[in-house]
Amino acid sequence: MERVCAAYFSPCGNVKAAAEAAGRAAADVLGLPFESVDFTLPGARTGDIAFGPGDVVILATPVYAGRVPNKLMPFIRDHIRGNGALCGAAVCFGNRAFDDALAELYMLARDNGFTVIGAAAIATEHSFAPALGTGRPDEADLAALREFGEALAKKAQKNGPALKTVPGAMPPEKYYTPLRADGTPARFLKAVPKTDMEKCTRCGTCARVCPMGSVDPADPAVTTGVCIKCQACIRLCPTGARTFDDGDFLSHRAMLEANYARRAESAFFL
Numbered sequence: 600m601e602r603v604c605a606a607y608f609s610p611c612g613n614v615k616a617a618a619e620a621a622g623r624a625a626a627d628v629l630g631l632p633f634e635s636v637d638f639t640l641p642g643a644r645t646g647d648i649a650f651g652p653g654d655v656v657i658l659a660t661p662v663y664a665g666r667v668p669n670k671l672m673p674f675i676r677d678h679i680r681g682n683g684a685l686c687g688a689a690v691c692f693g694n695r696a697f698d699d700a701l702a703e704l705y706m707l708a709r710d711n712g713f714t715v716i717g718a719a720a721i722a723t724e725h726s727f728a729p730a731l732g733t734g735r736p737d738e739a740d741l742a743a744l745r746e747f748g749e750a751l752a753k754k755a756q757k758n759g760p761a762l763k764t765v766p767g768a769m770p771p772e773k774y775y776t777p778l779r780a781d782g783t784p785a786r787f788l789k790a791v792p793k794t795d796m797e798k799c800t801r802c803g804t805c806a807r808v809c810p811m812g813s814v815d816p817a818d819p820a821v822t823t824g825v826c827i828k829c830q831a832c833i834r835l836c837p838t839g840a841r842t843f844d845d846g847d848f849l850s851h852r853a854m855l856e857a858n859y860a861r862r863a864e865s866a867f868f869l
């Protein structure tokens with residue numbers, strides 16, 4: 600073994616924090632260098648990302664609608680190559696549920712030449728309902744992630760067997776339908792953030808951090824492509840100029856806050 604990597608898509612930073620905590624702990628146990636491979640931004644997704652038999656890779660994404668984010672899945676399927684690398688597949692979910700996302704990521708990794716020896720579904724703060732899982736991963740979560748990384752490393756050292764399965768439908772079955780507060784389906788697929796031009800300083804942060812490259816750098820009020828509601832532009836705007844005011848979106852957030860306030864547990868599989 601030569602190196603431990605955390606390879607992740609992480610618009611708001613939770614997945615990065617979780618994957619790096621586990622990856623660094625694994626690297627410490629193995630006495631190997633640690634590297635982050637961040638494929639959040641479009642510029643990092645222009646070609647293949649190839650690993651090799653000397654790599655141990657924590658491959659990590661958020662859960663969107665109970666699955667691997669659908670706009671990202673084709674990139675993972677077509678461009679992330681294991682070439683015999685060992686893998687810990689990890690998804691972060693915002694305190695509701697991970698549904699079929701872990702199963703989907705497990706299958707993508709396995710089918711792309713990784714030997715998946717561990718998997719994790721990690722409860723984190725919800726990017727668009729931050730009252731859920733507020734502040735997570737917290738100290739207890741990071742300790743659990745380090746433990747997972749250490750156990751993964753020990754399994755790698757012993758040439759431990761591949762995981763046969765993880766929870767969730769294989770192949771994954773459907774996407775979670777977001778609901779309004781009244782229990783009816785919430786339709787906000789086409790919603791985009793609004794920009795308050797009185798507050799906007801045209802610093803360009805929103806355009807820089809958009810994982811879909813969908814904000815016009817010359818005019819942040821213009822959405823040029825798809826919006827995946829990841830919240831990166833909203834959270835990272837230094838003046839708080841960006842907001843979502845779509846009624847269905849806000850109603851879904853209220854539904855989540857009313858029903859998923861309890862502390863969700865993370866799950867680890869080795």
Ligand SMILES: Cc1cc2nc3c(=O)[nH]c(=O)nc-3n(C[C@H](O)[C@H](O)[C@H](O)COP(=O)(O)O)c2cc1C
Pocket residue numbers: 608609610611612613614615661662663664665666691692693694695696697723724725726727775827828829830
């Ligand atoms: C569009 C979207 C859909 C989401 N769907 C779910 C979900 O189905 N279940 C859940 O528990 N969390 C869900 N989340 C919350 C994220 O999985 C969670 O906040 C994650 O930590 C975000 O990762 P990041 O901070 O690296 O961007 C969703 C978030 C977004 C933006």
